Amino acid sequence: xxxxxxxxxxxxxxxxxxxxxxxxxxxxxxxxxxxxxxxxxxxxxxxxxxxxxxxxxxxxxxxxxxxxxxxxxxxxxxxxxxxxxxxxxxxxxxxxxxxxxxxxxxxxxxxxxxxxxxxxxxxxxxxxxxxxxxxxxxxxxxxxxxxxxxxxxxxxxxxxxxxxxxxxxxxxxxxxxxxxxxxxxxxxxxxxxxxxxxxxxxxxxxxxxxxxxxxxxxxx
Amino acid sequence: xxxxxxxxxxxxxxxxxxxxxxxxxxxxxxxxxxxxxxxxxxxxxxxxxxxxxxxxxxxxxxxxxxxxxxxxxxxxxxxxxxxxxxxxxxxxxxxxxxxxxxxxxxxxxxxxxxxxxxxxxxxxxxxxxxxxxxxxxxxxxxxxxxxxxxxxxxxxxxxxxxxxxxxxxxxxxxxxxxxxxxxxxxxxxxxxxxxxxxxxxxxxxxxxxxxxxxxxxxxx
DNA sequence: GAGCATAGGTGTACGTCGTACACTTGTCAA
DNA sequence: TTGACAAGTGTACGACGTACACCTATGCTC
Numbered sequence: 001x002x003x004x005x006x007x008x009x010x011x012x013x014x015x016x017x018x019x020x021x022x023x024x025x026x027x028x029x030x031x032x033x034x035x036x037x038x039x040x041x042x043x044x045x046x047x048x049x050x051x052x053x054x055x056x057x058x059x060x061x062x063x064x065x066x067x068x069x070x071x072x073x074x075x076x077x078x079x080x081x082x083x084x085x086x087x088x089x090x091x092x093x094x095x096x097x098x099x100x101x102x103x104x105x106x107x108x109x110x111x112x113x114x115x116x117x118x119x120x121x122x123x124x125x126x127x128x129x130x131x132x133x134x135x136x137x138x139x140x141x142x143x144x145x146x147x148x149x150x151x152x153x154x155x156x157x158x159x160x161x162x163x164x165x166x167x168x169x170x171x172x173x174x175x176x177x178x179x180x181x182x183x184x185x186x187x188x189x190x191x192x193x194x195x196x197x198x199x200x201x202x203x204x205x206x207x208x209x210x211x212x213x214x215x216x217x218x219x220x
Numbered sequence: 221x222x223x224x225x226x227x228x229x230x231x232x233x234x235x236x237x238x239x240x241x242x243x244x245x246x247x248x249x250x251x252x253x254x255x256x257x258x259x260x261x262x263x264x265x266x267x268x269x270x271x272x273x274x275x276x277x278x279x280x281x282x283x284x285x286x287x288x289x290x291x292x293x294x295x296x297x298x299x300x301x302x303x304x305x306x307x308x309x310x311x312x313x314x315x316x317x318x319x320x321x322x323x324x325x326x327x328x329x330x331x332x333x334x335x336x337x338x339x340x341x342x343x344x345x346x347x348x349x350x351x352x353x354x355x356x357x358x359x360x361x362x363x364x365x366x367x368x369x370x371x372x373x374x375x376x377x378x379x380x381x382x383x384x385x386x387x388x389x390x391x392x393x394x395x396x397x398x399x400x401x402x403x404x405x406x407x408x409x410x411x412x413x414x415x416x417x418x419x420x421x422x423x424x425x426x427x428x429x430x431x432x433x434x435x436x437x438x439x440x
Numbered sequence: 441g442a443g444c445a446t447a448g449g450t451g452t453a454c455g456t457c458g459t460a461c462a463c464t465t466g467t468c469a470a
Numbered sequence: 471t472t473g474a475c476a477a478g479t480g481t482a483c484g485a486c487g488t489a490c491a492c493c494t495a496t497g498c499t500c
Contacts, residue, residue, distance in 0.1 A: 011448075035487060047488075048449050056487065103323040106375040110394055115401050122403035132410055140372070141365065141425035148368025152360070155326035174330055181335050183342035190352055205361035208436075212428040231466095231477075255458060267459075268478045276458065442500085450493070457486070464479070470472085 012044060014052045018062045022098065025063065030100035035059075060104060065111025067101045070094040073120035080128030081210055087121060088146050088206050092199075095150035102150050129218045138213050145209055149202050158198045165192030232264060234272045238282045242318065245283065250320035255279075280324060285331025287321045290314040293340035300348030300437075301430055307341060308366055308426050312419075315370035322370050349438045358433050365429055369422050378418045385412030 010016070017038070024041050025033045035056055039046040053059040072090040074083035095102055105114075125135040152158075157167040172178075172188040230236070237258070244261050245253045255276055259266040273279040292310040294303035315322055330338075345355040372378075377387040392398075392408040 034485080036485080045450055046486095047451080047490095050488070051448055103371065103375075106372060108377070108390065110391060115391075115394070115404060119401040119404045122407060126403060126406070132406065133414060136407070136411070136414075136416075137421065137424050137428075140369070140421050141428060144368035144372055144425060145361065145365050146368065147371050148364035148366065149360070151323065151367050151371065152326060152364055155323075157328070170328065171330060171335075174335070181339040183346060184335060184339045186346075186352065187342060187356070191356070194353060194356075196356075201357065201360055204357050205364060208357075208361060208432040209428065212432050216428075254456080256456080265479050267461095267480080270459070271477055443498100445498085446496085448493105448495075450491100452489105452491090454489085455487095458484100460481105460483085462479100462481090464477105466477070467475090469474090 012042065012048060012052055014062070017042070017049060017052045017059070018066060021059060022063050022066050025100045026098060033100065058109070061107055061109045061111060063098075064101050064104050064107065065113045067094050067098045067105070068111065068113035068117050070097070071117055073117045074124035075120070076123070076127070078124070080124055081214065083124050084121070084142065085206060085210060087117075088142060089199075089203070091146050092150055092153075092202055095146075096153065099150070099154045102147065102154055105147065130213075130216075131218075131220060134216055134219065138216075141209055141213075142206075145205060149205065153198050153202075158196070161195045161197055162192075164196040164198070168192065232262065232268060232272055234282070237262070237269060237272045237279070238286060241279060242283050242286050245320045246318060253320065278329070281327055281329045281331065283318075284321050284324050284327065285333045287314050287318045287325070288331065288333035288337050290317070291337055293337050294344035295340070296343070296347070298344070300344055301434065303344050304341070304362065305426060305430060307337075308362060309419075309423070311366050312370055312373075312422050315366075316373065319370070319374045322367065322374055325367065350433075350436075351438075351440060354436055354439065358436075361429055361433075362426075365425060369425065373418050373422075378416070381415045381417055382412075384416040384418070388412065 020042050021033075021038050024038055028037065035049055036046045039049055042049075049059075053062065070090075071094050072087050074080075074087055095105075110118075122135060122139060125138050126132070130138055157170075158164045168188045168191045172185070178185045240262055241253075241258050244258055248257065255269055256266045259269055262269075269279075273282065290310075291314050292307050294300075294307055315325075325334075342355060342359060345358050346352070350358055377390075378384045388408045388411045392405070398405045
């Protein structure tokens with residue numbers, strides 16, 4: 001009788017903890033995300049989590065690897081340019097879904113999905129004929145661009161074409177004396193009417209970079 | 221007699237608080253940076269700070285504007301390419317000095333130095349003959365690259381050529397089964413011998429982007 | 441089935457954080 | 471000299487991460 005009415009309550013596991021953590025962080029953002037909140041979400045006392053993760057830092061590392069797992073990796077035999085283009089676009093999308101991950105993707109403790117992803121991407125470059133040095137350069141620009149774009153998108157608050165205008169407008173109000181910042185005023189007034197789309201903006205810069213890389217393929 | 225021996229103790233001011241905050245954050249990193257620690261550094265009780273800043277968030281906004289003030293802005297009349305190149309390089313250096321600022325540069329409450337910097341940079345592009353749409357694109361790629369590079373540099377722990385090798389080595393140990401990640405193994409083994417220099421790496425990608433932009437200047 | 445080791449979950453407690461609120465003290469204008 | 475306002479203080483609260491000792495359910499061995 002002591003346990004008849006008890007809900008069976010599926011047991012915790014590292015995977016369940018990580019999954020719930022990602023969902024919770026998606027909803028609350030990194031600031032609102034706490035061990036205590038996660039425990040509550042799982043119907044468990046906070047300390048129960050520590051049977052499955054070492055501490056919050058390690059939990060975040062595990063969550064980040066889930067984000068890596070959601071990104072497409074280049075697969076062997078694919079055309080290098082479209083492979084890299086696809087992985088960059090899916091990386092941005094994953095970072096948009098999980099914006100709490102943005103400053104934490106390259107921690108000191110990479111998980112298996114991270115390693116697989118980087119290995120596949122590096123492999124794509126090498127197989128495409130980039131020299132080792134060139135492949136390092138190419139990787140560096142691309143990842144910097146991807147992470148940086150995601151960061152800007154999050155911080156500037158671009159979501160839809162309209163909200164891009166709103167974000168610009170919000171900044172405008174801070175400006176105070178418009179005469180001091182004529183070029184910003186232009187941005188604020190003209191951006192809304194151009195129908196700014198972050199996905200297109202991302203692709204534009206990405207193609208610029210890929211064009212540049214194409215010309216260097218096979219060189220020293 | 222009550223105050224004879226008392227050290228005069230220069231009074232607090234918003235500027236002094238911000239300055240000390242930047243220095244402390246440089247030393248301790250963002251995690252170790254607390255209102256209480258800052259108060260102690262200034263020889264004052266924690267709540268005294270709140271007479272000069274609204275709260276921690278607003279304090280950080282003010283600190284970020286100091287970082288913006290340390291970046292070179294393009295000045296009128298300068299050749300657009302070298303102006304942009306210079307500001308990008310000085311931006312990276314500032315972010316390297318103040319790596320706690322990296323995820324926080326574009327907050328919802330830009331300060332005056334931020335506005336000046338963005339206005340000057342946008343102005344440089346427009347005066348150079350980039351169309352409005354093109355200038356937006358150009359700005360977006362560049363800033364994404366700058367912020368993203370700074371982020372990678374911080375998280376991957378590249379400091380000197382040697383430590384780049386060490387960072388790679390550290391990752392190598394996590395790999396476990398090297399056969400699964402042949403291309404990462406190549407990175408880990410060959411990177412140390414190539415004498416990786418982050419400043420050069422940054423410039424390489426920057427020039428790739430600027431080359432791309434040059435070809436689009438004056439177009440639609 | 442009985443007994444028991446071990447993994448999973450609990451409860452309490454500590455130190456740290458940001459900051460609200462009520463107060464004392466210092467400074468300067470009149 | 472005074473008295474108002476700005477600057478600095480002290481105490482306190484609720485949230486956080488997590489150490490540690492404790493219970494309890496699970497599943498293996500006989």
